[in-house]
Amino acid sequence: KQEVTQIPAALSVPEGENLVLNCSFTDSAIYNLQWFRQDPGKGLTSLLLIQSSQREQTSGRLNASLDKSSGRSTLYIAASQPGDSATYLCAVSYNTDKLIFGTGTRLQVFP
Amino acid sequence: NAGVTQTPKFQVLKTGQSMTLQCAQDMNHNSMYWYRQDPGMGLRLIYYSASEGTTDKGEVPNGYNVSRLNKREFSLRLESAAPSQTSVYFCASSFTGGNGYTFGSGTRLTVV
Numbered sequence A: 001k002q003e004v005t006q007i008p009a010a011l012s013v014p015e016g017e018n019l020v021l022n023c024s025f026t027d028s029a030i031y032n033l034q035w036f037r038q039d040p041g042k043g044l045t046s047l048l049l050i051q052s053s054q055r056e057q058t059s060g061r062l063n064a065s066l067d068k069s070s071g072r073s074t075l076y077i078a079a080s081q082p083g084d085s086a087t088y089l090c091a092v093s094y095n096t097d098k099l100i101f102g103t104g105t106r107l108q109v110f111p
Numbered sequence B: 001n002a003g004v005t006q007t008p009k010f011q012v013l014k015t016g017q018s019m020t021l022q023c024a025q026d027m028n029h030n031s032m033y034w035y036r037q038d039p040g041m042g043l044r045l046i047y048y049s050a051s052e053g054t055t056d057k058g059e060v061p062n063g064y065n066v067s068r069l070n071k072r073e074f075s076l077r078l079e080s081a082a083p084s085q086t087s088v089y090f091c092a093s094s095f096t097g098g099n100g101y102t103f104g105s106g107t108r109l110t111v112v
Helices: none
Strands: A004-007 A010-014 A019-025 A032-038 A044-051 A056-059 A062-067 A072-077 A086-093 A105-110 B004-007 B010-013 B019-025 B031-038 B042-049 B064-068 B074-078 B087-094 B107-111
Touching: A004 A086, A010 A019, A019 A032, A019 A086, A019 A105, A032 A062, A032 A072, A044 A056, A044 A062, A044 A072, A072 A086, A086 B042, B004 B087, B019 B031, B019 B087, B031 B064, B031 B074, B042 B064, B042 B074, B074 B087
Parallel strands: A010 A105, B010 B107
Antiparallel strands: A004 A019, A019 A072, A032 A044, A032 A086, A056 A062, A062 A072, A086 A105, B004 B019, B019 B074, B031 B042, B031 B087, B064 B074, B087 B107
């Protein structure tokens, strides 16, 4: 069964820290992988999309890496801010547009 | 720049009642999706439509029907609501290949 796992489930850090969120997937034959952000009571916002042929993508303070052979992706957040507090979701697709989601990492950045 | 619009935002149903959740996108996306989000289970795909005129089942289709009315609109219908269908429902759309994936703001449905 194709599954996506995210560790840790929750994370609380002081402002300014660099942090890493982890995502692992059981089937390495992915089409692409995406990271989303979800604020409480809101929809999902796409952060980064990594195609299967790529190793990483960057957007501002965010950097996502992809290692297909090991079935892992990491989302690196530099110099975290309280406004980064949200749930971060990893999702993969396999030769289709359908996404399989992890259960997310709930991040809290305190001042 | 509306993106993906879902209606209604909140709904309370009694067991056995029916309702339709509406979704529309204005980005000329080919694919549209309905997901449900439950605590501890993440988002799960209910149905999707890869193009106008086509629909396919996702991971949890039982108890639901969908209609891809045109390229812009994709509706989700609950014919006889059950308490197990209490959830937050998200509509999404994308270009082919999953590029430009955009979610609506969700519908919070409670079935009592």
